[in-house]
Every structure is written in structure tokens, then in C-alpha cells.
Amino acid sequence: MVLLQISEPGQSPEPHQRRRAVGIDLGTTNSLVATVRSGTPETLLDNEEQHLLPSVVHYDATGEVAVGRFAYARSSSDPLNTLVSVKRFMGRGVEDIKTLGSQLPYEMVASGSSDSNNASGMPYFKTVAGNISPVAASAEILRVLVERAELALDGALDGAVITVPAYFDEAQRQATKDAATLAGVKVLRLLNEPTAAAVAYGLDQGGEGVIAVYDLGGGTFDISILRLSHGVFEVLSTGGDSALGGDDFDRALAQWIAEQAGLNEDLGPYEQRQLLIEARKAKELLSEQVQVKISVAGWSGVLDRNQLNTLIDPLIDKTLRSCKRALRDAGLKSNDVANVVMVGGSTRTLRVREKVADEFGQEPLVNIDPDRVVAIGAAIQADVLVGNKPGDEMLLLDVIPLSLGIETMGGLMEKIIHRNTTIPVAKAQDFTTFKDGQTAMSIHVLQGERELISDCRSLARFELRGIPAMVAGAAKIRVSFQVDADGLLNVSAKELTSGIEAHIEVKPSYGLNDDDVTRMLKESYTHAREDMQLRALREQQVDADRMYEDLLAALNEDGRQLLNDDEYHCLEVALKDLDKIRQSENHREIARHIEMVSKTSEEFAARRMNASIQKALAGHSLDDVEKDV
Amino acid sequence: MDSTSNYFEIFGLPVSYQVDLSLLSERYRDMQREFHPDRYANKPAQEQRIAVQYAAVINQAFSQLQSPLLRAQYLLSLKNIEGQGDAQITRDPLLLMQQIELREKLADIAQANNAFSLLEEVAEAAESEYIALQKVFDQQYSESKFQEALETIAKMQFFSKLLVEVEQREHELDD
Incomplete structure (x- = not known):
């Protein structure tokens, strides 16, 4: 046990130190933050004992920003500088906003710094404090919630689960993540709101079977059909309307x-x-x-x-049609549903409950506060993700809400990943050139269900260049899509005969480009209520501590079995360095070391994963033998 | 584990057309419990990356084995026999007749006032053919008659597509 000598006595981090994790429901009308304390999830109160933070941001001429009830109070007297329902604008282009309704009290301007792919530009609100993007306004809301949580939990957060409507497309998800980056929150996972609600109810009721989650918020409607079985929540289908509430x-x-x-x-x-x-x-x-x-x-x-x-009946009927479709997508009938869960403040409207009860032939569950249930579910998931509940059986298997594909000849969308596919997912499809001597191929990534690309949302365009000149149809271009557990997409293209490659992390046309994020981060420094440098240092230290602990545990567990002496020694030295540097005050140096250790231990990590597969498989064949006897 | 791994082996199941679907689901959940990225949220970045890849392979393997059609295709691809997809036309005249009949029925439905029950009829006919073909495939596959099995897949494809179309029609009628 040479490794144990690395840390000084009393200096090693507590092995089971609880990490600070929260669930955040970033809502259209109200937002909340929740956490799990002593095993119980609870929403956190502000200093006036309120759970709900109105999702309202007010800007004044001095650059002062107010969020919540104080801002809400200004919404009548100063409507142009008071932003409400910003969630409706997340990841939307100027063109979309026009179709959202002409009754908007705001003056909107198109972004000047939008990327070149984006013809219509990102909308900004024109206020006395300058042009404000929906992402920046959302970041203000997140900041207030994070501060509330850090006060309640007495320290910096290790991470947050932020909820989004299941029906949010790629652009809207990316915008939400950008807002978190801007607010300096580490996102553990973007979680679909209905899934979060199902978690809150599922664990509460200990029920198994099919759950329908009817989520009608201020600005969005979601329906999700899930199956809960032995702690695994499997989303079977989702549907809804991102502009109805x-x-x-x-x-x-x-x-x-x-x-x-x-x-x-x-x-x-x-x-x-x-x-x-x-x-x-x-x-x-x-x-x-x-x-x-x-x-x-x-x-x-x-x-x-x-x-x-x-x-309101015509509006409710619209939601019920989505319910029917979601059930059909899941291959189920309404009497297969064991429980109907109501989420969102708008389900307080009696008529909504009546009509939903009619549709499913049973009274919906309303015993958890519909305003708080999403944040509570998110907090439970955050607690698991951050590692506070080792050995916990709970697992969420979510799906992508909308199909992903690329543009092919004739302005048609070729689907590569179909909606309601469980994530993460990786799929590849081969395409070819259609002209003799063609040396480049433009790849247009789309999201939607319709055949014509004009009916789908354009996510990104990129080019694969340097294809060797060949006759039409001879080149073989493999386009690969990978969607991670947050539902975010990566696309790469490779010409197989030459090996030429191009890659894009899909930054949707209506999201922020990196320049925007950098610029806005800079701006936020000037408003910063706390020292960002210190925060960065703290974050790096947390990361370094975590890596140190993890690697130490891994080496102790099976380093000797999986590594030869040289490899083992190499990792030992890297770990020792990391231990020294993680107590320093230089966050860049810490980051550099984290990166280095990460590289050095990559092979070890891969071997460990493979060893656990072998273990999992060995378990199976044992079962088989027993079953055969 | 990567996209070239044997999907049956991933779930510790024998390579066969007959699959115990509830056992498959159970194994699928076990594997996801082990390798889903959520299990690695707290681990170093490279383990997270590997977990995303593994979970994607597990998802792919599960959806491939769960569907009777995709499973049949996968079994033949393991024998290096790949169909030309839609270009594969069946030469069975009886089946051709039946296909034309069902398609015509489907085309007429939009105007009918008992559209739902007509759709139900088409769906039932297609469903029972689809199930019968699965048995045929199983037989052919176990007797290593792979070329014939490939033709059976082409027929299965037709009925599976028809079922999807029926669903879409229902969809349109609802709206």
C-alpha cells in the first residue's frame, strides 16, 4: 500500500464527504432550486421564506439588475425594461419570435454578432441597460438561485441538474447550457422536466409500471410516457408544444x-x-x-x-391530442397507464384536471405541489449524479424528442436518428458525391419530423473538404451523429477511402457562439458580486480533489492487477504531483495538471471499464448455466 | 465494446432468432445500470467519454435485437449476408397480389366514413402476416437457408412498413 503514503495524515479528503448538488427548475413563470438534505429532497427558501422566484428580470439605466418579485413589481410600470417569460425566447431566432405572437411588449433587435450560418440572427431585448439576450437574462435568474443555494448549503456548489421541457430542441437546450455557463454553474445534466416529475413521484409512491406526466407550465406543454421498473425510469415517448401554456x-x-x-x-x-x-x-x-x-x-x-x-377548451384539447400521439408512439393505450402525474402551475386550473381525468379514465395525481415537483425530482437526480448515493439503483433512460438528420438532394431531410430513440446514441450513415471530381461536400444538420428541409429546424452547416477527385458515386462519406446524455449533438464526417475528416460540435444557429459567451462572461465580470478568480480556483480544486480521490481509489482497487510496474509507477508519480499542486493557488496550473493526469490515466480507465464488462458478462453466463440446469 | 461487438454477447444471450424479450430487457437495464454516463458523472472525463460510447452501443444493440425485423437483418449480417434493402423484390405472386390489395384498401380509406375500423382491418391482416413471416424466418435461419431467409426479410419489411403507414393514417384521422 505504497500509495497511502502520498497524502499527509489528516490532509486526505474525507472519502464520503457530501457534495453540494442542486436541482434547478428554470421555469417560464417561476424558477426554483431544491436539494437533498438528510435524505429528503426539499425546495430552498429565500430570505422572505418563498420557494418561487418569479422568472422576471428588470434592468435599469445604471446597469443594476433585479430578479424575482422586485422585478415583477416593475412589470406594469416599466414593461420595456422588465423581461418576463424569457424562456420562450431561448434558442429562438428573430423569425420564430414573430410567429410567437405580435402581442409582445418588447422591442427586439437581431444580434449583430450572430454566426454566418444564421440568416435571421438571435433576438436581443432592447432595454435601457443595452441589448440583452434571452441567455443573459436566464443567467441572471440562475445566479440568484445559485446564491440562494450556496447560502443554504454553506459553500460552493459542486454541480446542478437543470431541467428543460422534454420538447426543447437542440438549440433551446444549448441556450440553457450557455446560460448556466454564463452564470458559472457546473451542469451535471440537463434533465427533461416530466422525467424529473416522474422521479419525484416514482420514488414517493414506490410504484412500478407506466407513468404519464402531463406538464402544463406558463409557456410550454410536455407529455411524457415512462416505464418505471426496478428503479430504472425508461422514457418511452415524449411530445408536446414548446409554445403553449x-x-x-x-x-x-x-x-x-x-x-x-x-x-x-x-x-x-x-x-x-x-x-x-x-x-x-x-x-x-x-x-x-x-x-x-x-x-x-x-x-x-x-x-x-x-x-x-x-x-380555454380549444387550448386544452390541443394538449390532449399530443397525449394521444405520445401514447401511440409508446405503443400503449390509455388504460395501460398506471398513474397520471400533474406538473406545472397551469394544472391548477380545474378544467385542465377534469379533461385530463376524462382522457385517461382516472384521477391524476396532484399530491406533490405541481410548482415544486420538477425541482424536487431534479434535486434527487443531482444527488445521485454528484455521487452522494453510491450504490443507488436509480437510473434515468431518456430519449431525444425530435429526429435528427441531414439535408440530401432535392431539399429533403434524411433522418439519421429517429425521435424517441434512447440516449446516448451514436449512428452513422454513408453518403456519396453526385458530381465527377467533386472535392467538397456541404453537410447541413437538421432537426424535425417533416420531409422538406424548409419545415425542419436548421442546426448547423459544415463542410468536408479535400475529398480526392473521383467519379460521381465513388467517394464514400460516412456521417456520424452522436447524442450525449444531455441530448446534445456532435456530428462528424469522414471520407472513407482517403480518411479526410471534418467535425463539428453542433452549436445551433440560434445559440450563442463562443465569442458571444466570452464577451458576455467579460461583461458579467464587471457586474460580478464575487471574485470570479476565486471561484475558478475553487472549481479547479474541487475537480483536482475529485480526480485525486477517484484515481487513488482506482489504483488501490485494481491498479496492481491491470497495470505493469512501469505503468503503475508512472501513475503514482502523476498522482503525487497532482496532490502537491492541488493545494496551490494557481488555478491554471491545477487545470494543466488535471489534464495531464487525465491523459496519463486514460489507458488505465479503459482497462478498468473493460474489466467491468468482463465481470458483467461473466455474471450473465453464470445465470445462463443456472437457467439451463 | 464497440459497434462491431456481437450484440447477443453484449447481453449474454445465445445467437438465435428466438429471444426472450423480458430477459433481454432485464439484461439491458443491468448493462445500462453499469455503463450509463450518469454512473460516471462524477468520474474523470475520459471515463465519461467511454461511458457515452458504451451506453450508445448498448442502446443500439438493444433496439436491434428487440425488433423482429432488425434482429433478422442483424443475424444475416453476422453471416455476411446483407440484402439490398428495398431493391429486394419478392417473386412470390400470391404475396404480390396481397400487397396490392392491402395498399388499395389503405388508399381508399381516407374517403370512407368507417375509416377507423377499416384501418383496424388492414392492421390486423398485416400484423398476422408479419408474425407468420417471423416463424418462417426462424425456420429458414435455423436450417441455414440464408438466401431464402433474405427474401423472407424483404416480405417482413413490406408488412412492417405497412403497419407504420396504418399508424400514420390513424394519426392524421385523429388530428
Whole structure:
């Protein structure tokens, strides 16, 4: 046990020191943060004892940023500088925003620094504090939640699970990850909101079988069908609408009120916001009483439940059609569903519960607060991912919500990975050149279900150059797609006869390019409420500690079996160096060492993985023998 | 483990067309429990990378073995016999007739007012043919009649596609 001499007594990190991990529900209307303490998941309160942080960001001329209730209070008096429902704009282009509705009170401008692939550009909100991207506004919300968590957990976070609607496409996921990068949060995983809710309920009820999660938030609707079996949550299918939610109820209601009150179509931003606030109040009251009185702009009238139902039924019906489709995709009927779980504040609307109960032939579960259930599920997953529950059986097998493919001749989309495929996934397909002497091939990566590329979302374009000139059809170009466990895509292309390769990490057209991220990070330094250098150092130290612990444990466990003396000695020395450097104050030096140790131990890691496969396989053949007897 | 690994071996199952699907699912979950990237979230970056690759292979292997059609194709590919996909046309005249009939039925359905029950009829006919063909394939494969088995796959492909189309029609009718 030579290795044990490496660390000084009392200096070695506690082997089972709890790591600080949170789940964050970055919602359209409200956001929350939760963590697992003493084995129980709980949402964290702010200093006014509130769980919910309104997802509202207010900017003033001095550059001061306010988030939450204080910002929400400004939404009527200063609508142009108060950003609400920014989630609806995440990963969207200017063109998309136009189709989102003309009732937006904001002034939007196209991004100046968008990448060249992107014709329409990323939208920015024009505020007195300058142009603000949806990603930057989301980062402000995340920062507040992270601060709340760090205060409650008394230290820097080791990581967070951030939830996204299952229906979020590649661009929207990437934008969410960019926001986390900007806020300085380490993302353990992007988790689909319905999956998170299923985790919260699944573990709560200890139930097995098929779970349908109906998630109607402020701006998005998701339906997911999952199977829970021996602690494994397998997502069978997902569906939904990334631009449909309770806000649309409010809008339908506001429009009705405007008509009744004889208000002019072209209301100013202030009146519009006022109307929406009144509409939402009325909607919420109708969950408790049969009718409400409404007064706006000198008009007053009465709204009852029947009238509300008439206004919102078409919207609810739209969600039920998605439910049918998701069930069909999963190869199931509604009576196969053991439990229906309700998520999202908009499921408080009684009519929604009624119609969902009708559709599935059973009362949906509502015993966990629909506003908090997603954050709670995310916290449970974060606790597992960060390594606080070794040996835990829980595992989530998620799927991609939309098909991925490339453009082929004639403007058609050729699907390479179909929607509802379990991730991670890697698929390759071969293509060829169509002209004699063709030396380059343009690869256009798309997402969507339709055949025509104009109906799909364009994710990225890249070129494979240097193909040796051959007759048409002779070159063999293999395009490989890899989707990781966050649902994010990598694409590479290789000409097989020559070995020429091109590779792209798909930065969707509407995400931020690296320059944007760097620029925005710089900007945020000036606003920084804490020393970023210190944070970087702390993060590197955490990484170095983790690597040190892991490698030490691995070497002790099976270093002698899997390595020869030279290799073993080499790793030992690298580990000793890492131990010395991890206590220094130089975060770049630590990062360099982490990288070095990582390279040195790569082969060892591969051998360990292979050894565990052998073990897993050996287990199987034993089973087989027993079964055959 | 990589994309060239034998999918049956990955799950410790005998190489055969007959697969115990519940055992396959169980083994699949066991393997994912071992190698899913979530299990390595906390581990060094290179182990995470390897885990993503392994989990992708496991997913691919599972979906290939789970589907009766893909499993048949995979078994023949292990014998280095690959069909030309859709170009493989069956020469069985009876089956051709049946195909034309079912396609016509499907085409007429859009106008019919009992569309759902007609669709159900087509689906049932296609389903029972599909299952019968699986038995035929199993027989041919176990007798090493691989060329004939390849033709059976072409027929299976037709019915599997038809079933997908029926589903899409149902889809459209619902909306």
C-alpha cells in the first residue's frame, strides 16, 4: 500500500464527504432550486421564506439588475425594461419570435454578432441597460438561485441538474447550457422536466409500471410516457408544444376582457400588461370560486367558469391530442397507464384536471405541489449524479424528442436518428458525391419530423473538404451523429477511402457562439458580486480533489492487477504531483495538471471499464448455466 | 465494446432468432445500470467519454435485437449476408397480389366514413402476416437457408412498413 503514503495524515479528503448538488427548475413563470438534505429532497427558501422566484428580470439605466418579485413589481410600470417569460425566447431566432405572437411588449433587435450560418440572427431585448439576450437574462435568474443555494448549503456548489421541457430542441437546450455557463454553474445534466416529475413521484409512491406526466407550465406543454421498473425510469415517448401554456389561457382571457370592455386593439405596453395581470388573477380565482368580478379601464363585468372553459377548451384539447400521439408512439393505450402525474402551475386550473381525468379514465395525481415537483425530482437526480448515493439503483433512460438528420438532394431531410430513440446514441450513415471530381461536400444538420428541409429546424452547416477527385458515386462519406446524455449533438464526417475528416460540435444557429459567451462572461465580470478568480480556483480544486480521490481509489482497487510496474509507477508519480499542486493557488496550473493526469490515466480507465464488462458478462453466463440446469 | 461487438454477447444471450424479450430487457437495464454516463458523472472525463460510447452501443444493440425485423437483418449480417434493402423484390405472386390489395384498401380509406375500423382491418391482416413471416424466418435461419431467409426479410419489411403507414393514417384521422 505504497500509495497511502502520498497524502499527509489528516490532509486526505474525507472519502464520503457530501457534495453540494442542486436541482434547478428554470421555469417560464417561476424558477426554483431544491436539494437533498438528510435524505429528503426539499425546495430552498429565500430570505422572505418563498420557494418561487418569479422568472422576471428588470434592468435599469445604471446597469443594476433585479430578479424575482422586485422585478415583477416593475412589470406594469416599466414593461420595456422588465423581461418576463424569457424562456420562450431561448434558442429562438428573430423569425420564430414573430410567429410567437405580435402581442409582445418588447422591442427586439437581431444580434449583430450572430454566426454566418444564421440568416435571421438571435433576438436581443432592447432595454435601457443595452441589448440583452434571452441567455443573459436566464443567467441572471440562475445566479440568484445559485446564491440562494450556496447560502443554504454553506459553500460552493459542486454541480446542478437543470431541467428543460422534454420538447426543447437542440438549440433551446444549448441556450440553457450557455446560460448556466454564463452564470458559472457546473451542469451535471440537463434533465427533461416530466422525467424529473416522474422521479419525484416514482420514488414517493414506490410504484412500478407506466407513468404519464402531463406538464402544463406558463409557456410550454410536455407529455411524457415512462416505464418505471426496478428503479430504472425508461422514457418511452415524449411530445408536446414548446409554445403553449397557461400564458395562452391568460391571453385568451385578456382578449375576451378587451372585447367586452370595448378596448381598442392597439393598446400600449402598459395597458397590455395590466390586462394580462387582471386576466391571470381572474383565472386563478376561478379555481376556487364559481365566478369573479373584473374591473379594468372603467369597465366592470363578471366572468364565470363556463365562460372561462369555453375560452380555454380549444387550448386544452390541443394538449390532449399530443397525449394521444405520445401514447401511440409508446405503443400503449390509455388504460395501460398506471398513474397520471400533474406538473406545472397551469394544472391548477380545474378544467385542465377534469379533461385530463376524462382522457385517461382516472384521477391524476396532484399530491406533490405541481410548482415544486420538477425541482424536487431534479434535486434527487443531482444527488445521485454528484455521487452522494453510491450504490443507488436509480437510473434515468431518456430519449431525444425530435429526429435528427441531414439535408440530401432535392431539399429533403434524411433522418439519421429517429425521435424517441434512447440516449446516448451514436449512428452513422454513408453518403456519396453526385458530381465527377467533386472535392467538397456541404453537410447541413437538421432537426424535425417533416420531409422538406424548409419545415425542419436548421442546426448547423459544415463542410468536408479535400475529398480526392473521383467519379460521381465513388467517394464514400460516412456521417456520424452522436447524442450525449444531455441530448446534445456532435456530428462528424469522414471520407472513407482517403480518411479526410471534418467535425463539428453542433452549436445551433440560434445559440450563442463562443465569442458571444466570452464577451458576455467579460461583461458579467464587471457586474460580478464575487471574485470570479476565486471561484475558478475553487472549481479547479474541487475537480483536482475529485480526480485525486477517484484515481487513488482506482489504483488501490485494481491498479496492481491491470497495470505493469512501469505503468503503475508512472501513475503514482502523476498522482503525487497532482496532490502537491492541488493545494496551490494557481488555478491554471491545477487545470494543466488535471489534464495531464487525465491523459496519463486514460489507458488505465479503459482497462478498468473493460474489466467491468468482463465481470458483467461473466455474471450473465453464470445465470445462463443456472437457467439451463 | 464497440459497434462491431456481437450484440447477443453484449447481453449474454445465445445467437438465435428466438429471444426472450423480458430477459433481454432485464439484461439491458443491468448493462445500462453499469455503463450509463450518469454512473460516471462524477468520474474523470475520459471515463465519461467511454461511458457515452458504451451506453450508445448498448442502446443500439438493444433496439436491434428487440425488433423482429432488425434482429433478422442483424443475424444475416453476422453471416455476411446483407440484402439490398428495398431493391429486394419478392417473386412470390400470391404475396404480390396481397400487397396490392392491402395498399388499395389503405388508399381508399381516407374517403370512407368507417375509416377507423377499416384501418383496424388492414392492421390486423398485416400484423398476422408479419408474425407468420417471423416463424418462417426462424425456420429458414435455423436450417441455414440464408438466401431464402433474405427474401423472407424483404416480405417482413413490406408488412412492417405497412403497419407504420396504418399508424400514420390513424394519426392524421385523429388530428
